[in-house]
Amino acid sequence: MPSVSFIPVAALHLSLIGALQGYKWTYSGPDGEHHWSKHYPYCGGAFQSPIDIKSELLRFDPTLRPIEVQNYNLSPDEQLTLGNNGHALQISLPSKMHISSLRYRYSAAQLHFHWGSSSRIAGSEHMVNSKQYAAEMHVVHYNSDKYPNISSAVDKSDGLAVLGVLIEVGEFNPTFEQFLRFINGIKYRDQKVQVPGFNIRALLPARLDEYYRYDGSLTTPPCYPSVLWTVFRNTMTVSQKQFNALATALYSSSAQESATIPLHSNYRKAQLVDSRIVLASFKEGLLVPILVISALGLVLIVSFICCLFKQKRSAAEHNESKSVGYNIGDRDEYGSRV
Numbered sequence: 001m002p003s004v005s006f007i008p009v010a011a012l013h014l015s016l017i018g019a020l021q022g023y024k025w026t027y028s029g030p031d032g033e034h035h036w037s038k039h040y041p042y043c044g045g046a047f048q049s050p051i052d053i054k055s056e057l058l059r060f061d062p063t064l065r066p067i068e069v070q071n072y073n074l075s076p077d078e079q080l081t082l083g084n085n086g087h088a089l090q091i092s093l094p095s096k097m098h099i100s101s102l103r104y105r106y107s108a109a110q111l112h113f114h115w116g117s118s119s120r121i122a123g124s125e126h127m128v129n130s131k132q133y134a135a136e137m138h139v140v141h142y143n144s145d146k147y148p149n150i151s152s153a154v155d156k157s158d159g160l161a162v163l164g165v166l167i168e169v170g171e172f173n174p175t176f177e178q179f180l181r182f183i184n185g186i187k188y189r190d191q192k193v194q195v196p197g198f199n200i201r202a203l204l205p206a207r208l209d210e211y212y213r214y215d216g217s218l219t220t221p222p223c224y225p226s227v228l229w230t231v232f233r234n235t236m237t238v239s240q241k242q243f244n245a246l247a248t249a250l251y252s253s254s255a256q257e258s259a260t261i262p263l264h265s266n267y268r269k270a271q272l273v274d275s276r277i278v279l280a281s282f283k284e285g286l287l288v289p290i291l292v293i294s295a296l297g298l299v300l301i302v303s304f305i306c307c308l309f310k311q312k313r314s315a316a317e318h319n320e321s322k323s324v325g326y327n328i329g330d331r332d333e334y335g336s337r338v
């Protein structure tokens with residue numbers, strides 16, 4: 001498959017100006033998502049993410065292999081940069097971490113989170129059958145077989161692969177705590193701290209074989225449609241306390257600004273699916289059992305009705321044989337003679 005640089009010169013020019021001048025964008029207000037496309041034209045274009053993954057969009061694809069990741073278990077000696085970029089909490093990742101089960105090698109660059117607020121917990125970007133989860137983690141990788149770094153891959157149609165993990169509030173997550181304990185060091189936009197490496201694999205669900213796959217985009221400006229999306233079917237959990245820490249600790253404003261703006265509800269709404277389909281690496285868990293149970297139920301009901309009918313008929317025949325017994329006998333005789 002040839003790689004397509006899908007950006008026309010005029011749009012690239014606009015995007016570069018946008019990137020260089022750093023056009024402000026936010027999740028609400030006058031620079032909110034409905035206005036992103038003014039300075040970032042791709043945000044108003046095709047193949048946008050996130051989407052609401054509805055059952056009717058799904059097609060089971062038996063060729064989708066389990067996701068395999070390499071070098072995800074980082075040593076505490078390796079320092080990672082934990083940062084607040086004003087839009088999300090982000091952790092830089094070494095490019096030796098990679099996905100080895102796709103057509104190309106996709107090397108890791110960073111992971112970040114989208115989340116709700118303490119008053120409205122729901123804050124995932126992808127939804128499953130219109131259910132929005134508490135938060136979502138994106139582990140961003142770039143095609144390192146074809147491109148030297150993420151900046152040259154970010155605008156290519158085969159440039160990025162993102163692993164998406166939906167997050168629910170539930171059990172305490174000890175791995176999440178590995179970086180959450182440093183969150184007060186990055187309260188303001190553009191602040192960064194170094195944190196010890198940890199096992200990133202432990203942030204993914206145990207099962208990497210069950211996922212949704214579709215072609216989409218960055219969920220933030222410049223919204224390039226360059227992402228091969230993998231959203232895992234299984235979720236991870238964080239405790240209520242951990243969620244609250246994430247939802248209340250950070251500001252989208254810098255330390256220099258006089259007004260502090262809290263950083264939460266940093267998710268983009270579901271985008272149009274258009275002509276896309278979503279591939280599933282698994283068969284829908286409930287549909288098959290429901291069909292089997294329905295079929296069994298139907299068989300049971302039919303045999304029950306047959307039984308009743310038979311009983312009724314034999315009772316009727318019994319009555320009949322009392323009055324016109326010869327007829328039945330005759331019939332039987334005729335039958336046996338033929």
Ligand SMILES: *[C@@H]1O[C@H](CO)[C@@H](O)[C@H](O)[C@H]1NC(C)=O
Nearest residue numbers: 146147148149150151152153
């Ligand atoms: C990424 O690679 C391109 C092409 O080799 C190069 O021009 C650019 O400087 C690199 N960018 C970074 C941030 O390393």
